[in-house]
Amino acid sequence: MGGEYLYQQLEGWLLQGILDQRWKLGDRLPSIRSLCSEQKLSKATVQHALQRLEAQGLIEARPKAGYFVSLQPDGVKKPVSRARIEAPRPVSVSDLLLDIMGRSAAFDLLPDLHSGDLPPAIVALNRSIGRALRRQKGEDYQYYDKPAGFVGLREQLALHHAKRGWAVSPEQLCITSGCQHALFLALMASCERGDVVAVEAPGFYGVLQLLEQLGLRVVEVPTSMDTGMDMDALEEVLERWKVRACIVSPSFATPGGALMPEAYKKRLLALAERHDLAVIEDDIYADTALGRSPDPLKALDVDDRVILCSSFSKCLSRDLRLGWISGARWHDRILHLKLVTQLASSNYLQQGVSEYMADGSFSSHLRRQRHELRTNRDKLIASLHTWPEEVRTSIPQGGLSVWVELPGHVDTLSSYMRGLENGVIITPGPLFSVSGQFANCLRISFAHPWNASRKEALGRLPGLLLNA
Amino acid sequence: MGGEYLYQQLEGWLLQGILDQRWKLGDRLPSIRSLCSEQKLSKATVQHALQRLEAQGLIEARPKAGYFVSLQPDGVKKPVSRARIEAPRPVSVSDLLLDIMGRSAAFDLLPDLHSGDLPPAIVALNRSIGRALRRQKGEDYQYYDKPAGFVGLREQLALHHAKRGWAVSPEQLCITSGCQHALFLALMASCERGDVVAVEAPGFYGVLQLLEQLGLRVVEVPTSMDTGMDMDALEEVLERWKVRACIVSPSFATPGGALMPEAYKKRLLALAERHDLAVIEDDIYADTALGRSPDPLKALDVDDRVILCSSFSKCLSRDLRLGWISGARWHDRILHLKLVTQLASSNYLQQGVSEYMADGSFSSHLRRQRHELRTNRDKLIASLHTWPEEVRTSIPQGGLSVWVELPGHVDTLSSYMRGLENGVIITPGPLFSVSGQFANCLRISFAHPWNASRKEALGRLPGLLLNA
Incomplete structure (x- = not known):
């Protein structure tokens, strides 16, 4: 421990405690105040160590409640597929994949939906741009x-x-x-x-x-x-x-x-x-x-x-x-x-x-958005684990999507067209590689709130994907 | 003349008249009405022929006055330098030229001037963009x-x-x-x-x-x-x-x-x-x-x-x-x-x-801008032809700049830095080729109105360029 800073020592001690299950998933860590007094550390040092663990997705801060272990929710199975190492090759993207890419850029289960009110954050953004336009001068x-x-x-x-x-x-x-x-x-x-x-x-x-x-x-x-x-x-x-x-x-x-x-x-x-x-x-x-x-x-x-x-x-x-x-x-x-x-x-x-x-x-928008994304993610993962067959999912601490691994017989690429005909857009696994791997995988986005039509689309996915 | 349309016949006849100097530079062409009756043509045919000649820069329409021969103002000398044909080569742009390009992109004699009022056309454009921002919906x-x-x-x-x-x-x-x-x-x-x-x-x-x-x-x-x-x-x-x-x-x-x-x-x-x-x-x-x-x-x-x-x-x-x-x-x-x-x-x-x-x-902006650009161009050319040495200039019917050819001893590239130190930006001729030609040429823009500071900068150009 000789060359380490104090915050690194604390970070290592907390990490070991999580790995040893002294604090299990969902447990609250000791408060900042108690860590300061027990470990004889300044508040800044303790906060720095906690923030570093948070940045690694190992713990999460809940406002006014403290830090909680967030490594992995109970009962969730993680993906096991692993890419093969193959020699370098030129890339060649098929027309079908191009079509899928074009549609999936929206990061949504549904075709373009442009109705409803603009969120306040975007109204404020557009106002700022409008003001900049009005401020233009001379030439x-x-x-x-x-x-x-x-x-x-x-x-x-x-x-x-x-x-x-x-x-x-x-x-x-x-x-x-x-x-x-x-x-x-x-x-x-x-x-x-x-x-x-x-x-x-x-x-x-x-x-x-x-x-x-x-x-x-x-x-x-x-x-x-x-x-x-x-x-x-x-x-x-x-x-x-x-x-x-x-x-x-x-x-x-x-x-x-x-x-x-x-x-x-x-x-x-x-x-x-x-x-x-x-x-x-x-x-x-x-x-x-x-x-x-x-x-x-x-x-x-x-x-x-x-x-x-x-x-x-x-x-x-x-x-x-x-x-x-x-x-x-x-x-x-x-x-x-x-x-x-x-x-x-x-x-x-x-x-x-x-x-x-x-x-x-911008900062306050990011803070608000964090809570929305967490809600969206949790609802998506909970829904996926009710599917009739074994589903493995990533547990992202950020990003806008979950990687889903289905049983080996599933072919998400062939389900793509069927989904499209039924008003559901999926992003099949083979899109994410040049070597045709991940046929039984897909990406599902949680960028958008789970309103009624998205929930309904999500509910139709097992039928589209599993009963091919 | 067999296969030609009537408008093509008229266009050819008018062109020949201009070449034969039946109508000289600045002369008014016969009116549309007289061409219709003399040539036994419809108004649409006559207008089409005139517009085609106008598009070629041979004549110009003046509102409520008719069409005038605009081939070439009297007393203007045109550039004579001509590029050599050389074998294909890779392009290599020097740092000095890159610097000049960066500054000349503004198409102006002066360093950035961003004061004054925005022209009404741009106010209207910005309003349209602002409205589009406010019209954004949902997602x-x-x-x-x-x-x-x-x-x-x-x-x-x-x-x-x-x-x-x-x-x-x-x-x-x-x-x-x-x-x-x-x-x-x-x-x-x-x-x-x-x-x-x-x-x-x-x-x-x-x-x-x-x-x-x-x-x-x-x-x-x-x-x-x-x-x-x-x-x-x-x-x-x-x-x-x-x-x-x-x-x-x-x-x-x-x-x-x-x-x-x-x-x-x-x-x-x-x-x-x-x-x-x-x-x-x-x-x-x-x-x-x-x-x-x-x-x-x-x-x-x-x-x-x-x-x-x-x-x-x-x-x-x-x-x-x-x-x-x-x-x-x-x-x-x-x-x-x-x-x-x-x-x-x-x-x-x-x-x-x-x-x-x-x-x-947009259309009304273009109409207004046409008159402004014509005025700017004419003032620039008139000013260039008062310089103490022989100056040859292009007579553009469009675009935003005039090509200026100075006596062979002039080196516009070496004048560039001197101009910059004196608050004048020129665009030296060698920029417009990969082979180091056009050392005695430069491009001067008429995109901006000739206000006092631009006129003053233009007035300093002969000193900067000719007395190297």
Whole structure:
């Protein structure tokens, strides 16, 4: 314990207590006050240790009640399927998969539903944008914004990231048209045609399509629904093939919401240094955390090789089309690529969003949304475990979806068209890999509230999927 | 004359009269009424012939006064420099040129000036966007727009193009984040790394940078300031090298505002068919026409190989970041590339702009802007011809800038830094080519009104440029 800080000692002691079941799932941990007096520690040290455990999804804070062990609800079975390691290959996406991707981008069980009232958070956001439009002066509209984007928004983003343990300066950020655009810039800047890129399997299908269009080859690394990309498997991959870049989502990887532990992150960065990789961190789900948002991998990047990509699409609005990138040693190249492929982003829009962040609206929206997402997630998981056959699900501590593993005879791809005819959109497992795996799996989103029509659609799923 | 339509006969007769100097520069043509009675033609036929001559920049309509010959103001000397034909080469853009490009994107002589009142057209545009934001409903913000973009905006754009002789359906259009983004998608879809692309010289520097970043090679085709890309030179280039695509701006090419005659367009398309080229039409300046907007090359594209790229940046607002593309035989690939590199565009923004087009605001803005641009252009040219040494200038019938050719000893590139220190931004000639040509040339914009500070900056230019 010699070299450890006090908060690390406390964190280790609490973790051991959870592993030894001194505190079981759902148990309340000792209060901050009692930990301070028993362990002879300051309040700040105790809070820091608790927040780190919370960020790892091991405990959760309940307002005015304390911290509770949240490792894994009783009786829930977790997915067991694991990707195979196969040689790098070019990506080829079929038309059927393209169709599914187009429809699933909505992250919903139902076809587009655009009725009802706008939530107050979006009304406030739109007001901020409207004010920025009205504030335009003189010949503002005649100018292109700088490629890096509006400095006011980059300052707000830097403050936002500082809360998550990453001290970034506005100069290290570049505004993009969303996270997919950021991932595109990251790959264009760090790879050349024919290079091999390591990805999570199952992982984000948008990345696979991007690799296909850029003529990059892919190698899939088995990924757990709890801890993310498997570091032993990554090490094996890196020793067997020359890999140029690795795309990971340490904070709530899609489809299952895995959260990468601190120790894995350090091992990933050590591997990246040894094999001279670009590490592209897809951080888009970080602010959907059900507890505190975890620190990004980028916060540990002393070697300037982690490119962080993110956007407002998952935590605020998909229609903003605003994201950001921090490009590490490739940042200048990324700025240039943004200039050349798009010139600029809308200045008025960035001004509106930065005001929405500066006046506290964004933070309070995230706090409210956390509670809604937790409710949605719990209802979804409870419903899945009433199905007539064995269902295994991930237990995400963030993200917007659950990964569902059904019995081996189920073929979610062939159920897709049947679902569509019945007004239900599913996201079949094979979408999340290039090798046709995960036929008996699917992703189900809890981004939307479980209103009557969604509940009804969810109720029809077992019939659609299990009785093929 | 056998196979010709009546309007074509009249057009030919009027053109011959202008060439024979029966009507000299500035002369009024016979009125529509007298042409109808003398030539025994319908009013529609006469108007059609006159509008076609106007679109070619040969005559101009003055409200309530008739049509006037506008070929070339008296006493103006036109540029004589001509690009050399050189073998295809990779593009390499220096840091100095990148710096200049970054600053010149504003199309202004002065550093950013953002004071004063917003013009009424932009106030109206911003109101439309604000209304669209307030009209958002339910979970609109939770959905990504379709890759092709909002159908209402595509319908408005189709109507707008129909006025220019191009019957396009909304399904043939895809919304982009501006024209540069459209050019990027066009090149990604139609070319592969290492391919040769023919461009105008002098031509748009943004294209050269794009070619560099996509690993394409460039061959420059000499381009006249009156009639655009030289078709003899293009033919020679196509016979000597295997060219995959050709990027042209038939309607007011930057830097000089050249307008490609109908006969050249037909020859270009015949060459494209014979050599199996993709033709990428940069149409961004079409709506800055000082007369009627000319028909696009795309209107003549029976072989489905012209990709039209455009945006609102030059004719309405640069801060909208909205453009469009019609991808001909590559359209499906382009839709997919947009999805993969950016997912979608903002729906509320597209709704706001389509309403602005639908209620007639856009058309009336264009009408007003035409008069302003004509005034700005005339003042600029008049001022240039008072300089102490010989100055040759293009006489653009559209676009936002004049190409200026100075005596051979002038080096505009070395004047750039000196200008910057003195608060004047110039756009040196070498920017518009990859081969270091046009050292004695520069582009000067007339996009902005000649207020006191701009007039003063213009007055300092001869000192900065001529006394090096």
